[in-house]
Amino acid sequence: MINIDKLEKISKLIRYFILISTTRAGSGHPSSSLSAVELMSTLFFGGFFKFKINHIEYINNDRLIFSKGHASPLMYSLWAAAGAVSEEELLTMRKFGSRLEGHPTPNFPYVEAATGSLGQGLSIGLGMALNAKYIDKLPYYTYVLLGDSEMTEGSQWEAIQIAAHYKLDNLVGIIDVNRLGQRGETIYGWDIKAYEKRISSFGWETITVDGHNIKEIADAYENALSVKGKPTMIIAKTIKGKGVNLLEDKNDWHGKAISKAQMDTALKELGNVDKKIRGEILNPEQVNIPEEGIEEYDKIPMEIDKIATRKAYGNTLVNIFSKYPQIVVLDAEVGNSTFSEIFKKRFPQRFFEMYIAEQNMVGTALGLSLRGKIPFISSFSAFLTRAFDQIRMSQYSNSNIKFVGSHAGVSIGEDGASQMGLEDIAMFRTLLVSVVLYPSDGISTEKLVEKAAAHFGNVYIRTTRMDTPIIYSKEDDFKI
Amino acid sequence: MINIDKLEKISKLIRYFILISTTRAGSGHPSSSLSAVELMSTLFFGGFFKFKINHIEYINNDRLIFSKGHASPLMYSLWAAAGAVSEEELLTMRKFGSRLEGHPTPNFPYVEAATGSLGQGLSIGLGMALNAKYIDKLPYYTYVLLGDSEMTEGSQWEAIQIAAHYKLDNLVGIIDVNRLGQRGETIYGWDIKAYEKRISSFGWETITVDGHNIKEIADAYENALSVKGKPTMIIAKTIKGKGVNLLEDKNDWHGKAISKAQMDTALKELGNVDKKIRGEILNPEQVNIPEEGIEEYDKIPMEIDKIATRKAYGNTLVNIFSKYPQIVVLDAEVGNSTFSEIFKKRFPQRFFEMYIAEQNMVGTALGLSLRGKIPFISSFSAFLTRAFDQIRMSQYSNSNIKFVGSHAGVSIGEDGASQMGLEDIAMFRTLLVSVVLYPSDGISTEKLVEKAAAHFGNVYIRTTRMDTPIIYSKEDDFKI
Incomplete structure (x- = not known):
C-alpha cells in the first residue's frame, strides 16, 4: 500500500x-x-x-x-x-x-x-x-x-x-x-x-x-x-x-x-511544508551479471591484394569482438552496404537492426554506451547527417560511440550526390575532442577500428565503397 | 471510365x-x-x-x-x-x-x-x-x-x-x-x-x-x-x-x-510490348492567381540604442514583407524566442507553426520554395542541426530557403551547452555556394535580412539572444 x-x-x-x-x-x-x-x-x-x-x-x-x-x-x-x-x-x-x-x-x-x-x-x-x-x-x-x-x-x-x-x-x-x-x-x-x-x-x-x-x-x-x-x-x-x-x-x-x-x-x-521529511527509494534486487565467455571462433584473414575499407570494417568487427566483448553493432537497414552484416552473421545476438531511423539509432547507441557497451553504429556517411543533433548532444554525456559512415566521397559515382558523404568530416569535426579516422586500405582499417574500440570516447570512422589496394603492412602502427 | x-x-x-x-x-x-x-x-x-x-x-x-x-x-x-x-x-x-x-x-x-x-x-x-x-x-x-x-x-x-x-x-x-x-x-x-x-x-x-x-x-x-x-x-x-x-x-x-x-x-x-503506345496526361484547370496586394502598414522603427539581433530579425521581416510578398515564415514552436512571432502577429496568414519538428519544417520550406515562395524558417541555431540531412538535400533542388538560427554561441550562459548553437556555422558552410550571415547589431541585421530575401539561394542567418549595441549606421552597405 x-x-x-x-x-x-x-x-x-x-x-x-x-x-x-x-x-x-x-x-x-x-x-x-x-x-x-x-x-x-x-x-x-x-x-x-x-x-x-x-x-x-x-x-x-x-x-x-x-x-x-x-x-x-x-x-x-x-x-x-x-x-x-x-x-x-x-x-x-x-x-x-x-x-x-x-x-x-x-x-x-x-x-x-x-x-x-x-x-x-x-x-x-x-x-x-x-x-x-x-x-x-x-x-x-x-x-x-x-x-x-x-x-x-x-x-x-x-x-x-x-x-x-x-x-x-x-x-x-x-x-x-x-x-x-x-x-x-x-x-x-x-x-x-x-x-x-x-x-x-x-x-x-x-x-x-x-x-x-x-x-x-x-x-x-x-x-x-x-x-x-x-x-x-x-x-x-x-x-x-x-x-x-x-x-x-x-x-x-x-x-x-x-x-x-x-x-x-x-x-x-x-501552506505548511515539512522540510525535514525525506522520501525513501527502494533498493533494487541484488544481481550479478554472469560472465558469458565468447567461444573461440575463426578470425577472418585480411585480403592480400585489395579490399573495400567498408568490408575490412565488417571483418575487423568480427575479429576484435573476443577482445572487446562489450561491442554491440547497430545499423540503419543498410548492413549489406556498410558490411556490418558480416558481424551480424557471426554474432546475431550482438547485432540490432535499427531500421531506417538514424536519430533513434544514435540515441539507442548512447543508452548502450552509458550502460558500458561499445556501440559501433553504421549507415551511409551521408545519412549520419540525419542525426547531427543526437550526435552533438551525445558528447555532453561522456559517450563512447563509434560512428561508421560508408560510401564517403564522390567516388560512389552514378548513384549521385544524395548518397555521397561530403559533409561528414565537417560534422564530426565540430565535436569536442573530435576523433575522425579515414583509413585508406584494409590494413589501416583493421588497425584503426581496433584503436577506436580501445579509445574511450566518440570516434568517427569513414569508409569507402570501392576496393582500394593494400598499401600498409601489418607492422605499421597507428595512433589516435 | x-x-x-x-x-x-x-x-x-x-x-x-x-x-x-x-x-x-x-x-x-x-x-x-x-x-x-x-x-x-x-x-x-x-x-x-x-x-x-x-x-x-x-x-x-x-x-x-x-x-x-x-x-x-x-x-x-x-x-x-x-x-x-x-x-x-x-x-x-x-x-x-x-x-x-x-x-x-x-x-x-x-x-x-x-x-x-x-x-x-x-x-x-x-x-x-x-x-x-x-x-x-x-x-x-x-x-x-x-x-x-x-x-x-x-x-x-x-x-x-x-x-x-x-x-x-x-x-x-x-x-x-x-x-x-x-x-x-x-x-x-x-x-x-x-x-x-x-x-x-x-x-x-x-x-x-x-x-x-x-x-x-x-x-x-x-x-x-x-x-x-x-x-x-x-x-x-x-x-x-x-x-x-x-x-x-x-x-x-x-x-x-x-x-x-x-x-x-x-x-x-x-510478352508483346506495344512500343508505340503512349499515355495521355490530362490538362489541369486553367487558373490565375489573383494579385492580392498587401495593404499599407506601419513599419517598425529601428531601436536607436541597442537591440537583440533576433528581435531586429522579427522586426525586419515585418518591414520587408511589402517589398517581398513571397515571404512565408515558419517556426519550430519557439517563435517567442526567435522573434518570428513579431511577423506572425502582423501577418498571421503568412506564418505557419511547424511545432517542434525541425526536419519537416525544412522539407516544408523546400516545398514552399519550389512553389516560388521565400520561406524564412527559424529555431534555436542548435536545433537546426536536427535537420542537417534535409538542409543538405535541399541544395540539390535549387532551393531558396532562409534559415535563421537564434541563441548562437556561448553567450546564452546558464541554459547550458544543449541550447547553444556552436556547430551551426560549420554545418551551413558545408553547403555548395554557402551564404552564412552573422549580423552583430540591429542595423546590420536589418540590412542582411533584406539582402537574404533578395538573394536567390539558401542563406543562413545567425542571431544572438542578448541585446547588442547599434554600431552601424543606416548608410552602411552590406553585400552577399
Missing part, C-alpha cells in the same frame, strides 16, 4: 524546492517542473523506482531519463527529497561551477544522460532497456519523462516504433501533458486521447491518468510493471505550474522564474 | 523501359521501380494526375514527388510513356552528363525536388500542398510516392502530424509496400494494416489496395480526390520486382540491374 499522505507531503516539499531554487537562480523552468511533481514523486517514493542511492554505478539500478530536460529543477528537487542533495546546494542551481546545470548533464551524478534538446530521451532509454533485456539480462526498468510538446519530434516516433519492435516491456514512458509549450498550446492540447490513439497504434500499452492524482499514478505504475511483451506509455493530464496560482495553466510563463515577492505569495499558497 | 486494357499496355511499356534503362546502365533499382508501376501508370494515365506536359512551370500543375527517389527508373519511364522522354534518352540513364541521374534531380525538368535520402518527400509535398491550400489558393493536388522502408524515418511522422493539423486534403501519399528493404524484410513486411492503423490514428484517410490491380488503384485515387478536411494515404500491397520472375519478391536484388541475358529472359516473360 502506498502512503498517499506522505507522498503528498513530499510533493509539497518538492514544489518548495523547485520554487526556491529557480527564484534564487533568477531563471529556469519552474512551471514545466511543477506539472510533473506527482508523476515523479510517486515513481520515486511510491515503491516503484529502485535505486541504490549510495551506489550510483550499481548495474541493476533502475534508470530515469528526463527527456524534458528543462524540468531539471524537478529532477534536482527529487534527489533532494531523497536526501541526496542539500537545500543549500539546490540554491546553487544554474550558477557557474554548480553541478546543477540549467539542463541536466552528468556533472550531477544522478543524471543518466545529458538532455535539453528535446525528443532524445526516449531513444536513450530504449538503448538502456535493450541492454537490460537482451545483453546484460538484468531486471532493471528504464523510465523516461517526456514533455507533450516534444512528442512532435520525429525521433520520438522512431523510438516508439523500435521499442515496440523489440518488445521492450522494461521501458516505461511518462508524458506530462500540461497542454502548454513554450509559446502557447501544443498541437494536441489536453487531448490525451490523441496521444493514446497514436501511441497504442504502434503497439504500446497506454495508460491515461490524472497527473496530479497520486492514487491513479501509483496504479498506473503498478500496471506498467506487469505489462509483458511491449513497452508502456503513461499519458498524464497535468497542469503547467500546478500548485502556484500565478502560473497554473498560464501562457507566457514558460522558462521563467518568479520573483522573490511572487515566491513569497506562492509559498503561502503552498 | 478508365481504360484498364490501355493502362495495362502502358504498364507493360513502362516495365520494358525500366528494364532496358537499368540493364544498359548496369546499375540502378529496377526491382523497387517495378513494384510501383501500376500505382504510377494509373495515376498518370487514368485521368487523375493533371499536368501540362509542355508547360512544366504552369502554376496549377499537379505535383508528384518520388520520396523513394531510387525508383527513378520508374519516374523516367513514366515520362517516357507520356511522350516527354525518348527511348534513346532513357538509355543514357546514370551516364555522366545525362539528365536522368541515379536519383532524381531537377536536371530532369519534370523532377519537382531532388530525392534519394529517404523520408523527405512527404515534407516537401506538404509544403507544396500548404502553398496550394493557404497561399496561392490553387486547386492542384500534390502526390508523394513513398517506400515502405522509409516509413520508419521519424521525419515521415512529423509530416503526417503536421499535414493532418493543416487539414491538407490536397495531399495524397502512396506507400509502395513491397515488403523488402535494401537488406531484407522491412519492419512490418506485408502487414498493410500496420501502416493503416498507425497512419489513420494521426487523422489521415487511409485506403488499402492491391498495388497491381488497376481497378482498385483507380478507385482509390477517385476516393482520395473526394476526401475533405484531411490528407489521404493509399497503402498498396505490392511485389518487389513485379513482372520479372527472377526478381519477384526476392531478397538480395535491391539496387541491382539484371544482366543483358537476364533481361532477354525477362522481356520474353513480359
